Amino acid sequence: MATPHGYSPISSESRVRILAMLLEGADRTIDDLTSATGLHPNTVREHLQRLMESGFVLAEAEHRTTRGRPRTLYRAATGQRGASSPIIREKARQAAEHGDLMRRVMPETIPEGLSTQELHQLDAITEHLEDSGFDPIVDEAHLTVDLTPCLHASDALSAARCGVHMSLIQSVLAEAGGPLAVEGMHPACNPGDCVIQLLRAPADVAAPTDS
Template sequence: MATGYSAISSYSRVQILHLLLTRPGRTISELSEATGLHANTVREHLQRLIESGYVVPETEHRATRGRPRMLYSAASGEGASSSPVAQQKVRDAAARGDLMRKVMPWTGSQLSDAAQHQLDALVEDLQDAGFDPAVDEAELTVDLTPCSHAQAQAAHRDVLCAVHVGLMQGVLAEAGGPLAVEGLLPTCDPAQCHVQLTLSA
């Protein structure tokens, strides 16, 4: 599946997300300086990421005088870094998944409802990002091969992979449940991407 015009179809937004995953609570001016992008361009990218549920803005708490700054963090699904947009996407994905399993009961799984809802949210989010994910529930892997992002941004594979893994972990955390991302399985082919999940007791 070709990469659509998703929130992470732009490498500039991927770069911004990588910075926010590395250190949350950054300002527009900090992101502008780190990326070399004009502040207005950063602001537009952040708005798109907020609307997609990947970034959460928070007003700075100041103990001194002066106008508080707006701080931006990658949505992690926890506390102040939980995105209302991502929460709604998780609920919608769970409702669609439950309906599908009711209409087609043979598509059911051995996983708990909470884990299944996590996978519902994860698969929909990956599809929206231009992937065609294949989930192996027995092995707890997600196959994203071929990764359409890898060829377009081959020089930035490490950043792309780190951001994709971070976003996947955020979606699973937002959905709440026993599944988490363990990491990427090693591969020599940049177009191959297999994500290993882990199931907590």
Template sequence: MNNSGMTTGRPAGYSAISNYSRVEILHLVQERSDRTVAELVSATDLHPNTVREHLQRLIDDGYVVSATEHRTTRGRPRVLYSATDGVTACSPVQHRKARAAAQRGDVMRRVLPGDAPKLDTAALHQIDALVEDLVDAGFDPLVDESELTVELTPCAHASSQAEHREVLCSVHLGIMQSVLSSAGGPLSVDGMRSSCDPRECIVQLLHASQRP
């Protein structure tokens, strides 16, 4: 078992998703890409300036990307917002964070004693990026490389935002998959183990060699 063991220089909980309004916006752009500010304002009842501020924060953290609409008719092109997925919607911020996490992980594996890694280098770098992102979001992840599980118990958001658990879980899983894809490698999110206790959360990963 390995715990995070890494620090990023930012306080836990600093992540953009520590604010539920941003979680809600991220959930909307995860559900459907190319959203406009007007659509997000209508869906959230937030002020347009507030939505723009939240979107910028999500962009700064690498969770959302923007693109200018291509118009074939007259009119000012709109800005379209999509959730980063690491494949079709890629964030340079997320790629940069993944590279930095991999470098820190390589240094730690060289200087700290421990068992030989059970995963190949690409998968280890994915885990490095995933752990650092989760730590920034306020979690204390525990990774089991043999079982390919990530334990997030106790969930940092289970009590404060219990009424939004379904949306939160969906958003967190989407972010985790995005981080893994941006880092590049054989691992992907397979799902979350169900539990009657909302504080308990274990995410199952899948190695490419395990896919049918």
């Protein structure tokens, strides 16, 4: 059952803005994020804490070559080297266990043509999206994930939120381990339509790496 809308760590517009900035690639400090968002430093810290607890953001102390207290640097968890999240990886492992249990109980639900790794990746993104308040419909044959109706189609930050969701799905796929990756979103005349297309990426692109 999907989590009620508003519970997800990225339901907050401020957290979406913070995560979108971190997904640009550069490590950021509290001061960087405060200046960019106009939020109070304590508010930024609270948002970052929520995002870290969910595994979406990682923090580490700055490496300094001079004297002085190192700053804390924040980055988005992408599933790639240096940005791998143990929290997302553990959630993916648990989702795979749940999926395997369901398939043992109902073997007739096992789709044809998918490897165990691919099934586990789909388990992981399904649970991730349900935790984010969606009710995803996964088409294993065509490797699509239908999130229609979009919860955020009329959101003022819908474009940024969409990009954040896509990046997080790719991170979950990477942490789960396997060949599936995000290809993109199907174009739609109705902005409330949201169908994500997956593809089988080369192993060196899809495989997760340790931090």
